[in-house]
Every structure is written in structure tokens, then in C-alpha cells.
Amino acid sequence: MAVDLELAPKQKRPAGEPCCEPVVYPDIQRQQAERMAAVAKALGEPIRLQLVDVLRKHAGKVCVCELVPLFDLSQPTVSHHLKVLRDAGIVDSERRGLWAFYYVIPETLKELSAWLK
Amino acid sequence: MAVDLELAPKQKRPAGEPCCEPVVYPDIQRQQAERMAAVAKALGEPIRLQLVDVLRKHAGKVCVCELVPLFDLSQPTVSHHLKVLRDAGIVDSERRGLWAFYYVIPETLKELSAWLK
DNA sequence: TACATAGATAGATGGCCGTCGATTTGGAGC
């Protein structure tokens, strides 16, 4: 059984002892994982990922009034999801008169993409 | 106001009419977005992303009994999170005697990484 | 001024999900 390269309990140990040496997991990695998890969480809702998908398909910025009819959801619900995406730093918005235009911030997605790779 | 390249309401329209032409959003893209959202959702919990982080730091496979003491969580909770990751196709496991060894399936992460890029 | 419209916010509701302790499963060894 080739467990040499693997992280396995080191040996048989007396009952009552902890099962194995704790693996080190540095705080820096922990913090970055938490940051990435926050971005992933925002993308974890199908509607939000679809919003991102639509937004980045357009070079410019997309009016909210174009986004709402794409989904079988109320306007406040879409507005809520856009806010979640904005709070996660995935999109940003810009107001022009009555209209609000949303656009993707590519760096945030790139950051997660790089972490996953 | 330069909205030429942007997705903006096309014109003033009579009251009562829908606010704008619906943007086309093909079902294929919708389906893939939903698949990617499922993966992102599984990664959206800090503990789960940390589990993935630990697993991929090791070339081989990691025993559950090594993972549990890394977090301030009960054994059933860690087991639950591992199951969520496995159901999403992000990790898989292999039993050897009393121990269970988990490992990352790199393709799934690559797929999401590519989608984000 | 008043009115209409786009989008954001507030508050309520229902369901999902993370967590736990208790129990079960299944393999190892006696």
C-alpha cells in the first residue's frame, strides 16, 4: 500500500491519544481562502452567475431595465442580486439619469480563476 | 451621452409598453452557468474552500482524521462538507480499512477557472 | 409645481443550510 506521498496517520497509537499529528494550515492561506470563498459564494446562485455572464458578453455597460426581463423574477429581487454581486466586488454600477448601468470588474473574477487553477 | 456600444433602452416608448427589447440569453449559456454556479456554491463556504486548499497542497490523498482537527468543527460537520464537495464533483474519496482518503478532482476546478477567465 | 418612471430599500415569509449530539455502518483485531 503506497501511502508514502500521502497524508496518512503516521502509526498505530495508544487509545486515548489524538488520532494524528495536526496538519499545518497557515493563516495566510486561510485568509485568502476566506476571501475567495466570499467571491465564490456570490457566484453560487445561478441567477447571479447568469447576470455576470450577460454583463461580460457586452463590452459596455448594461441597463438594469434590460436585465430584469431576462429572468422570471421581480425587479427588487434582481436588484438584490446585483447588490450582492457589487458587495463582493464582482460588478460595479453607474447611474445616468433614471437608468443604472452595471458592468463586470474583471480583476475579481481573474483573481478567483487564478486561485482555482 | 455615448451609449452606442452599450445595452441601453433603445428609445422613449409609450407608457404601458415594456421598457425595452429583451436581451437574448441562449439556453446553452444558461445551462452552463447553472452548472458552474453549482460548483461555485460548493466552494462558497470558507471551510469547504479551505478543505480543497489543503487537499490540493498534497500530491496524494488525505485521511479524514487529518482534516478534522484542522478546523474547530465536529467530525460530522467536516464529513458533511466533504460530502457537499463530493456531490459537486470537486473531490472524491477512497476507503482503505478504517480510513477514508479524499483527493481533489482537478478537472472540475479547471472547468470553473476557465469559465471565469 | 405636479406627475411619471427606474431603481433601491424595507419588512415579512418560507425554505434551505450549517451545526451539533446521538446513532449507525463497516472494517480490524481479538
Add this chain to the structure above:
DNA sequence: GCTCCAAATCGACGGCCATCTATCTATGTA
């Protein structure tokens, strides 16, 4: 058979979150 142990599953609880309707804010127009 029996016991011990690692891991998974069960059942319950509590909090978070997606959704809605209703309302508010802000801007444009008459």
C-alpha cells in the same frame, strides 16, 4: 462471536438567504 475505532448518517435546531409586496428615492418631463 465480541469489542474498538473511523467515518457516515440521522434528526433537530437556529440562522441565514431568496423571494415577494409595498414603499421610498431620485430623476426627468410637462
